[in-house]
Amino acid sequence: MSMKSTVQRAVTSEIKLRQLKNHISKDNLRWLKYKWLPEYLYNIEEECHDFETIEQAVLESYKRQQLLKKQLSKCDQQGRKCLKRFKQQASDLLFILQYCSPEAPCNSHSCPICARESRRKLSNMLIGFGRQSGGGFKAMTVIYYNEIIRSQEFFEMVAEDVVRIKDKLRKQLSRSGYDDVVFGGFEVCYDRELKIWIPHFHLFTLVSDKRSERKLRYMLNTKRNSFFVDRKHVPLKIEEVFDFPCWATYTMKSDFFPKGLKGRISPPKLYILGLIKRHEYGLKLMQFGFKVGRNYSVLKRGVADRLSIENE
Structure with missing residues (x-):
């Protein structure tokens, strides 16, 4: 993906985020003001332009929550066998994603916000190791x-x-x-x-x-x-x-x-x-x-x- 298309994608996400702010949970929105810890020595966004922004992660979390709500509703109405087996797990995951915040991160691998944070930690460790090793x-x-x-x-x-x-x-x-x-x-x-x-x-x-x-x-x-x-x-x-x-x-x-x-x-x-x-x-x-x-x-x-x- 080119630098231009990456910037366009980020701008589009920020516009959509502003339009949906009244619908996105307040806990999720607090991530937008979260100050990253100083342990991150490399700015991943500058190192890799394809790395998603925090705005994109919050927007993706909202989309997953909407998808979970829609499928849970269909499951209740039509009694779908496939999802019914995991109905409780899907409900639990929806609750976890909705109440994820900087003060109480859910640390779920299905949460795009927490997954992004984990990747920042691991990527910083790997980049530091890679540069120390000389490639x-x-x-x-x-x-x-x-x-x-x-x-x-x-x-x-x-x-x-x-x-x-x-x-x-x-x-x-x-x-x-x-x-x-x-x-x-x-x-x-x-x-x-x-x-x-x-x-x-x-x-x-x-x-x-x-x-x-x-x-x-x-x-x-x-x-x-x-x-x-x-x-x-x-x-x-x-x-x-x-x-x-x-x-x-x-x-x-x-x-x-x-x-x-x-x-x-x-x-x-x-x-x-x-x-x-x-x-x-x-x-x-x-x-x-x-x-x-x-x-x-x-x-x-x-x-x-x-x-x-x-x-x-």
Whole structure:
């Protein structure tokens, strides 16, 4: 997305926000006056122009609340089976989003305001680590075709399933010979044509030699899926990282999007179920780390050192 289109999108959001201020909850609106803590050493909006503004996040929260209200109303009127199973969870999520404020943040991964704040924290840590390391990062996209979930089965996917997939990737990285930090996020995208959910990871690594890449690619290629007989099968994609700040914020999204699009999953009830699952899993579960325990002090050092310099 170009700088011009990003600015236009931000201006449009601010205009809509002014028009809807009487309808948006007062708790949500208090975020517009919230002063960010000094721990944020990098201005993410300047580093990455695609990063959403606080106005856009508040507006998105309002849209999700309206969508939840509409679907809950339809559920009451028509007794829809799909959403009825999660009616209580949807009602709870609506309540949480409505009363999210700077004084009492909901910290839900389905709240665009709190998710934005969490991404700012993580992105600052990653950018500090990236600049301290001198660059040379590689981006990895890992897709588990053998873990594809049918639309109706996605509702049964629990946190233990995400933990199992993450553990599987850690074992494969270890067996492939990766010996440096690998960090990123877990996502699930929805394929409208095949009506399936595709689990995948967006990761970064500082060291990625060809031998380890070949081993990992071989492990991921061992099991194919019947859904993708006539489609290109790319379980592992590795590329150089040139715009590290933007890539860091993208990796930390851990979102539920339709495949190939940055829009809402259709029909709306599936999108709401995706929000419920994001809230259920939480941001911590959607993060992935390999060899991070050994290198965590290094990840934090870039931020800590700069803070001590500023305090002096």
